Amino acid sequence: MRRITSISANDDWTLDVRFATGEVRRYDVSPLLQREAFRGLEDAAMFKTARNGGYFVAWDNDADLSADTLYLEGVPLPPTTHPT
Structure with missing residues (x-):
């Protein structure tokens, strides 16, 4: 897994995701x-609430995406891209 x-939640509704393997x-x-x-993620402020759940990304409106997806x-x- x-x-x-x-x-990093970007202004263009993209996520930059760094994985344990070092891949981004x-x-x-x-x-x-x-x-x-x-x-609800159409609201930029809500989109920016993205948080790292380890094996998924989740937002304050209960939306989430798996690390595999x-x-x-x-x-x-x-690999030089460094999401925060």
Whole structure:
């Protein structure tokens, strides 16, 4: 199971996610905003509440995404990218 070590919620509704392996992936959340579970993330302030749950990313509105989804559907970034 993949483990997240850090995340960064970007202004363009993407997440930069660093995994325990050192790999960094960018995941675009914007296509999910039309789904009921993610609709509240259209608010930029709510999107920025993203927090690292270790094996998932969660938001204050109870939406979440698994580390596997973020990894498998994310776009690889250079290892020098450092999400906070």
